[in-house]
Amino acid sequence: MNFDQADVINQAIRRLSLRHRARTAALLAPLGLHPGQEALLLELARTGPMIQAQLSEALGVExxxxxxxxxKLEASGHIRRAPAPSDKRASIVELTDSGKALTDQVKRLWCALAEETVTGLPAQTVAELPGVLNTLSGNVDARRLAV
Known part of the structure; x- marks a missing residue:
């Protein structure tokens, strides 16, 4: 691949990433959330209570x-933490009723954001998009882990 092709691809990915995060922040702000917190809430809704270390791995963050x-989410009443029975140094995190209600709002917001993001794309492209994006992420992760 030559530089011009590489530049077009890398700049497009960078712009999408920055704009998607900014749009996410704008949509989450009225809910009192910051980017990243929605992913934590959605992960807990998907999996149920889990240890913070597991959450870190599932979310791909430190x-x-x-x-x-x-x-922050505990202070706002959306989650609760308790010592893990098997390891008192670890905390189990779970959604509260408030967190479950907020997660329902986040799910609606998430659907609207996805629809907004793929507007104008053919249905087949939209269907293929998760696979393409996951391949791109996997390619970058494989290189990062090899270094």
Whole structure:
């Protein structure tokens, strides 16, 4: 691949990433959430209670980021943390009723954001998009882990 092709691809990915995050922030703000917190809530809704270290791995973020997010979400009443029975140093995180209600709002927002993002694309492209994006992520992850 030559530089011009590489530049077009890399710039497009960069722009999409920045704009998607900014749009996510704008949509989450009225709910009192910051980007990343919605992913934590959605993960707990999908999997149920889990240890913070598991959350960190599932979200692909560093443990201190999960600690900060859980503290903020706990302070706002959306999650609760309790010592893990098997390891008192670890905390199990779970949604509260408030968190479950907020997650329902996040799911609606998430659907609207996805629809907004893929507007104008053919249905077949939309159907193929998760696979393409997951392949791109996997390619970058494989290189990052090899370094």
């Amino acid at each position: 443990p201190p980021s999960v600690t900060l997010m859980t503290r």
